[in-house]
Amino acid sequence: MKWTRKDLLALSEMSAEEIIFVLDTAAEFKDVGRRRLKKVPSLRGKTLVNLFVEASTRTRTSFELAAVRLSADVVNITAGGSSLSKGESLKDTAKNLEALAADLIVLRHSAAGASRFLAARLGAGVINAGDGSHEHPTQGLLDVFTIRERLGRIEGVKVGIVGDIRFSRVARSDIQALTKLGAEVTLIGPPTLVPREFGRLGVRLTDRFDDVLGELDVVNLLRIQHERQKAGHFPGTGEYASLFGLNASRAARLKQGALVMHPGPIHRGIELDGSVADGPHSVILDQVTNGLAVRMAVLYLCGSVPPKEGE
Amino acid sequence: MTDEHAGRRLMDAGGVASAEMRLVGGIVGKINREERIFLAGIPTRGVALAARVARALRERGIDSGLGTVDISMHRDDLGLREGVSALRGTELPLDLERWTVVLIDDVQHTGRTARAAIEAVLAFGRPRRILYGVLADRGGRELPLCPDATGTVLKVEDHARVRVRLTEVDGDEGIFAS
Numbered sequence: 001m002k003w004t005r006k007d008l009l010a011l012s013e014m015s016a017e018e019i020i021f022v023l024d025t026a027a028e029f030k031d032v033g034r035r036r037l038k039k040v041p042s043l044r045g046k047t048l049v050n051l052f053v054e055a056s057t058r059t060r061t062s063f064e065l066a067a068v069r070l071s072a073d074v075v076n077i078t079a080g081g082s083s084l085s086k087g088e089s090l091k092d093t094a095k096n097l098e099a100l101a102a103d104l105i106v107l108r109h110s111a112a113g114a115s116r117f118l119a120a121r122l123g124a125g126v127i128n129a130g131d132g133s134h135e136h137p138t139q140g141l142l143d144v145f146t147i148r149e150r151l152g153r154i155e156g157v158k159v160g161i162v163g164d165i166r167f168s169r170v171a172r173s174d175i176q177a178l179t180k181l182g183a184e185v186t187l188i189g190p191p192t193l194v195p196r197e198f199g200r201l202g203v204r205l206t207d208r209f210d211d212v213l214g215e216l217d218v219v220n221l222l223r224i225q226h227e228r229q230k231a232g233h234f235p236g237t238g239e240y241a242s243l244f245g246l247n248a249s250r251a252a253r254l255k256q257g258a259l260v261m262h263p264g265p266i267h268r269g270i271e272l273d274g275s276v277a278d279g280p281h282s283v284i285l286d287q288v289t290n291g292l293a294v295r296m297a298v299l300y301l302c303g304s305v306p307p308k309e310g311e
Numbered sequence: 312m313t314d315e316h317a318g319r320r321l322m323d324a325g326g327v328a329s330a331e332m333r334l335v336g337g338i339v340g341k342i343n344r345e346e347r348i349f350l351a352g353i354p355t356r357g358v359a360l361a362a363r364v365a366r367a368l369r370e371r372g373i374d375s376g377l378g379t380v381d382i383s384m385h386r387d388d389l390g391l392r393e394g395v396s397a398l399r400g401t402e403l404p405l406d407l408e409r410w411t412v413v414l415i416d417d418v419q420h421t422g423r424t425a426r427a428a429i430e431a432v433l434a435f436g437r438p439r440r441i442l443y444g445v446l447a448d449r450g451g452r453e454l455p456l457c458p459d460a461t462g463t464v465l466k467v468e469d470h471a472r473v474r475v476r477l478t479e480v481d482g483d484e485g486i487f488a489s
Contacts, residue, residue, distance in 0.1 A: 036434070040385060
């Protein structure tokens, strides 16, 4: 196949073939990171705007480094969530970005659909770096990349996603990528954070972590999104940690070779004990390295598609 | 035999074989016995050609390494072409500074592929030197880069599209213009 998308908005709209195409491209870019010169000229002369309307350090840094390694010029714009909200003001932002002649825009926004809104109005490529609780496609891609790299396959792999599914864009993107590539996904958490509607996505739901722990090939722990919580969803930190935290005694029951993943930032002692995060099952730092390769691949692919005319 | 997909035939299998011999002869003439030779094919057909050159060199008692150089990340026309192709990977020796890299491609035209390939090799390291061998030189240079070894020189119109077909890749053999 050939890649023809100028935007990366959601994994829900991508085919398995497209996802694998990105993963294969990312594998080549991971090689670039091991070379004497860690930089390629693919996006030389192009301008990338990192527009982070919602706070983020690691994702923004990862995109910035990815863009720099592709030789793009990078501008970072961060704004408080209050001044730039959806609707008209985002449209104004779009016009400003167009006036700066940006070729690629990486958007993090608290409103679901914000990146699609921009993509529909701009000739520039738009990469969704997280839109509210909707999707975080590059995180989903880097998670399946890491699983494929470590286990050699995705199909038939048993993946447990633990925690705050309701408010997690990471969970949504992971579920899309994993189910499309044939993994068996189980969502684990208190019923308040694992809504029954998710059953429609072809995944299993449970609130009994200990019952499924021993059969999982991958345990992906999510951060509790306190900033998105409304009262009543979350049982309290101590209770949550005792029921759903991956502590040392639970880790001892993991399958040999099982992977422990976390998108970061980790709340040590709540969803994941420090000893497990730093232990032999953990691939958390692989995720960081692979995130860079995946973002290079996405920027390279979307940045190499000719811009739309007449926008 | 004419192939309606490939266009007018400029050279048959015998012509390709002769060009290949001249290419190998040209490379042999440029290298010396102390050098460690690494043949780096430029995808797609350069890779098949590099393997043929490696065999021919071995028959002459010259050992060589064999790999590929994917120029995709170093192209200067990204954003001008519809759709992005899959990356093919680059395989070069880790101790590149001890090798002479011979880039192998099927057709030289503008010189832009050669430029990208040179840059791709230099991104890996600093080889002793880089040579460039092509099966067919069709002219039409846009950059001042000429091959060190050439199998054949083709006389074609500037706008003509020249295609080399090789058995390993295409199932048959010849050089065509359309």
